Amino acid sequence: MSTVKPEREYFLDSIRAYLMLLGVPFHVSLIYSTQKWAVNSTEASLWLTLLNDFIHAFRMQVFFVISGYFSYMLYLRYQPQRFLKVRLERVGIPLLTAIPLITLPQFFMLKAWAPKLANWEHFSPYEKFNNLMWELISHLWFLLVLVVLTTLGMLTFRWLRDQKRLIDYQRVGWGTLTLAVMAWALLWCVFRRVIFMFQPGWLMDGLFSIVVMQTLFYLPFFMLGALTWKHQTLKQLFVRFNPVMCFGAIAVFVLYCVNQRMSSGEGWLYELDALISTLMGLCMLNVCFCFGHKLLNSHSPRIMYLVNASLFIYLVHHPLTLLYGIYVTPHIHNDTLGFFIGLLMVFGLAFLLYEIHQRIPLLRFLFSGKPQNK
Template sequence: MGAGQPHRREHFWDAARAFLMILGIPYHVALAFRPVGQDWIIYSPDGAGLFTYLAEFIHLFRMPAFFVIAGYFAALLLARRAPGPWLQGRLTRLGVPFITAILILVPPLNMVTELSNFSLPEALRSWEYNSTTSGGYWVRHLWFIIVLLYCCTAAAALVRFRPGLARAMVPERVDGWMARNFPMALMGMAVLIGLWEGGVIELFYKAGLATNVPQQILRIDDLISSAPYFILGFLLMRSPATLDRMRRFSPTILIVAIGATAFSLATIDEFWPPVGRFIGTLSAVALTQVVIAGACRFLDRPIPLVQRFVSASFVVYLVHLPIILLLILLGRDIAMPAVPKALSIMLLSLMLSYAIWLVVERSPILSFLFNGEPLSRKEPPRRYLPSNR
């Protein structure tokens, strides 16, 4: 039985993915505006307890949901395209902007973080030292590209060596049972992922692998954390009845999402890390379903403004962090309560990031460097994403 082909474009998948990427702006601003003592990469004297909970809430589901959607698209596109050309496209779309960001965006980003803590001479010395000794200093917010390339490479390799997987479906009997018992099936998968998250990541750390190469550069711990969500998305695309339930609101899943999220936020750092990761996984899976169902309900149609942000979302994500850090540094001495200051930085960061994308989309060279668009493309600047990234 072949992989099903959608009869129409489902706009909500692109919208949900763009929403999750743009959520990086409030997430990173919230990290910077947590109370003093909760250190991040930039020093800010302003803080409020609200931002601890906002950052943790966004962190619970943003990247898990992103990798579920990425797995869905991988399964969808590998049913239509040969694995080699598909992977080559991923390498261009993701790899070129990754290298561009490392060379152009990350060095000034790191200098801003140093200037927030030291005088200029000391900042230069610290920048030079960390640039030559720390892999994580170069990766920063780009880690998800490394992990996504791992997942795409593994998916393409599996289809290359087992061609039947290109269009293989979950057995209809299994798919039907999961659809009929959707809340139990989804949360059962959440339990399995939670046991993986709690156990395997802890073994990674216990083995002393949280060092420069395996953790900071290769991001193996992030791969361990993200791969189950990618696989979940891949399997959902190959399970049409279950996927249909995933697109619809479930009161039971919503209750689980609220309960698990509230408990996770109320007990931040109170449990042994594997237990905390397990609880967070239950929240992540439930919230992912809520996000997908909400996007399907409200965004499954061509909305011009949404389409613009869909097109802009990847570039916005690449450039938003240096912009946020620079605004925090420049605004540090402005007398303003933490909450309105943080909200102002969120809005300004979004506006400036979007403005940069407006420049990028009008230049073939910049579109190639920052968005992985082929240089040979002769079309006018696109107004929305014509193919799933």
């Protein structure tokens, strides 16, 4: 257990906050993209479809690297049982709070006002349960995955802490790192293909898809973050500009777009998506870290405000975006104008709700998981 509190990594806080806040333009652009969502505009926009694809291609991979970094830091700071309690409170309490206060009302809203659940009465009991699970936790999936990864961290972090230094990380470069992470992604693809061949229904199950498949996909990024804390040479690698990784992100994004439009669900769409998204995550890890370290590695009250607000904004923006899509989108016939009006309305209402909740101690605790000072 370490009792020395390290210097705050402001650029990592900032990147994590911005990645969370990117959830708003991601979901607002989803309305105007070619992707089928709960609500869609009459005509799809090409540039908003590309924007939506770009955000989706890398955002959560980088987020889980940063989560693993800070989680391992806390694991070393506390006793293991104390670490588990602190992390589960900070992740689990907002998760459990958001279900009855956000996603359950959102479910009834979709059931009443959107065509997505129009045939609810004709669903079988399992279909009703599975759709309910998707609606209750799909928006909160990353919190559930963090709960699972934190619990697994009692084993994986202990193994990492006790691991003897068999690898000289001074000699580890992007090539070795990419091969290692891509090897895990390939194993994930094989695992998914076996399930698809013998138990395809599991992949449509909300709980299995998130708890098992998503957790296994993001596990190497989470552990990569922990390794970055333990071996600072990795952090130096990430914050140093690498032209192959940075400009390679453009080529990988082109592959991502091609796969989304040329492949099918019955073919190799999801396996190719996993491989491409893994590579895109590694490329954008270098982009986010190197530019974040140069531009955001200093204390700023405005940035710290966004850091503190980002989780709450992410939790409440989803139903606000759906309401905007249901009631406002049909009256705006220009997709670009609708997108920016949507950003203004959703961000405005979300920050207003954040300020209201800040003044209510119980809500501050429920949406942060942190004990509030008297």
